[in-house]
Amino acid sequence: xxxxxxxxxxxxxxxxxxxxLSCSQTLNHNVMYWYQxxxxxxxxxxxxxxxxxxxNEADTPDNFQSRRPNTSFCFLDIRSPGLGDAAMYLCxxxxxxxxxxxxxxxxxxxxxxxxxxxx
Amino acid sequence: RKEVEQDPxxxxxxxxxxxxxxxxxxxxxxQSFFWYRQDCRKEPKLLMSVYSSGxxxxxxxxxxxxxxxxxxxxxxxxxxxxSATYLCVVSPGPGGYNKLIFGAGTRLAVHP
Numbered sequence: 001x002x003x004x005x006x007x008x009x010x011x012x013x014x015x016x017x018x019x020x021l022s023c024s025q026t027l028n029h030n031v032m033y034w035y036q037x038x039x040x041x042x043x044x045x046x047x048x049x050x051x052x053x054x055x056n057e058a059d060t061p062d063n064f065q066s067r068r069p070n071t072s073f074c075f076l077d078i079r080s081p082g083l084g085d086a087a088m089y090l091c092x093x094x095x096x097x098x099x100x101x102x103x104x105x106x107x108x109x110x111x112x113x114x115x116x117x118x119x
Numbered sequence: 120r121k122e123v124e125q126d127p128x129x130x131x132x133x134x135x136x137x138x139x140x141x142x143x144x145x146x147x148x149x150q151s152f153f154w155y156r157q158d159c160r161k162e163p164k165l166l167m168s169v170y171s172s173g174x175x176x177x178x179x180x181x182x183x184x185x186x187x188x189x190x191x192x193x194x195x196x197x198x199x200x201x202s203a204t205y206l207c208v209v210s211p212g213p214g215g216y217n218k219l220i221f222g223a224g225t226r227l228a229v230h231p
Contacts, residue, residue, distance in 0.1 A: 040127070042206070042221040043163065057218075090162055107153075108219065110162035 003027070006091050006111035013081055014119050021076040021114045023091030032074040033108070034066060035090040043090055049074060050096065081118045088113045120145055123209050123222035131228045136197045140225045142207030143189045151210035152183055154192050157224060158203045166192075166205070197229045 004025045013019045023032065030051050035043040047056045049068045063085070065077040078085055092108040125142045132138050144152075152169035167174065169181040169190050180193040190207055204224035211218065 040223065042123070042223040044221075045218055048218075088160075107165055107168075108163075110164070113162050115160075 004091055004093055004109050004111035006089075006114050008114060009112060010115050010117075012117045012119065015082065016080045019078045019081055019116065021078075021089050021091075021116070023074045023076070023111055024072050025091075025093045025109075025111075026072070027093055027095070027109060028071065029093035029095045029109070030071065031094045031096055032068060033092040033094070034064075034074070034076050035092060037088045037090055037113075038086075046076070078116075081116070083118050086116055086118045088115050121222075122146060122220045123207055125205075125207050125222040125225045127223060127225060129226040129228050131230060132197055134197055134199060134229055134231055136229075137193065137195045138197055138227065139194075140192045140205055140207075140227075141189055142191070142222055142225075143187075144207075144209045144220075145188070146209070146211055146220075147185075147188060149188075149209045149211055152181075152190050153208040153210075153219075154179075154181060154190075155206040155208055155221075156203045157206055163206055163221075194227075197227075199229050199231065202227055202229045 007022045033048040034046045036046055037043040045057050046060045046064055047066050063079050067075045090113045091111040094108050123144050130138055154166040155163040156166045157163040167176050167181055169183050173182045178195045182191045204226045206224045207222040209220045
């Protein structure tokens with residue numbers, strides 16, 4: 001089935017040790033997002049790619065970076081994880097219409113998430 | 120004030136009960152509205168979009184009140200499988216890949 005796949009599902013790292021989380025999709029969606037969700041909180045958008053164009057949220061710390069080498073893959077790099085970065089990281093995709101009208105684009109398909117623990 | 124606010128709950132209801140959740144949003148220019156469902160330690164999944172005229176999908180009914188800037192979700196004949204967190208989601212634009220603003224969710228627990 002077409003889907004959004006995140007790896008690893010669970011990641012344990014030490015304070016300050018870089019981490020990379022990956023996301024792949026077979027939906028051929030042109031928009032990909034990374035959300036951070038802490039316990040009992042709303043998912044918080046970190047950044048998103050519209051095709052190759054990177055869009056950072058103003059309050060996303062510099063510690064978080066992203067790469068999208070092709071349509072199917074997107075990576076989240078956390079350069080120096082702190083205890084406060086422990087969270088579920090959710091990748092999502094959506095499709096914008098060919099004319100940019102966004103028909104159906106607001107429907108997000110999420111991956112199962114990568115749960116990060118920082119020791 | 121948060122952009123999207125929800126009562127966190129939990130709402131504890133017996134099977135067969137009717138339960139309603141409300142959500143308020145602060146941006147009066149918001150155009151698109153949704154309810155997502157999130158099971159414990161799982162990803163959010165779209166439950167239903169919310170249309171101006173209100174819409175129904177089986178046991179679920181969504182309503183939008185633009186004047187008061189709130190959205191509601193009504194669940195009739197609750198099932199055990201309805202136990203989850205329900206996220207209210209708002210988009211500032213009419214379409215496109217506009218940023219979706221998530222509420223923190225309302226937790227529902229349906230018991231036998």
